[in-house]
Amino acid sequence: MSFSDVVEAIKGLSIEEKQELQILLKQYLREERREEIYKNLNTAQIEEQKGELKFSSNINELKQLIEE
Structure with a gap:
């Protein structure tokens, strides 16, 4: 399923379903x-x-370390 298919499917949902999808x-x-x-911590x-x-x-020195 492509992104555009997903967008089109979302358009067909009810407002309540769209709100639930937004929360999810x-x-x-x-x-x-x-x-x-x-x-990143690990x-x-x-x-x-x-x-x-x-x-x-x-x-x-920090600037130099960033450039490395």
Whole structure:
């Protein structure tokens, strides 16, 4: 099923069904974002344990680290 098929199917729903779908989509997006944050946390923890993270309070050094 293509995206345009989904959009067309949604158009045919009642207002109540569209509202329920909106609630579900917000919930799914929130859950996916939480999972992404959790994965990033785990990656950062592993990098920290391996000593791969670099820290600095110097703005020029931070800019250089971002460019690497």
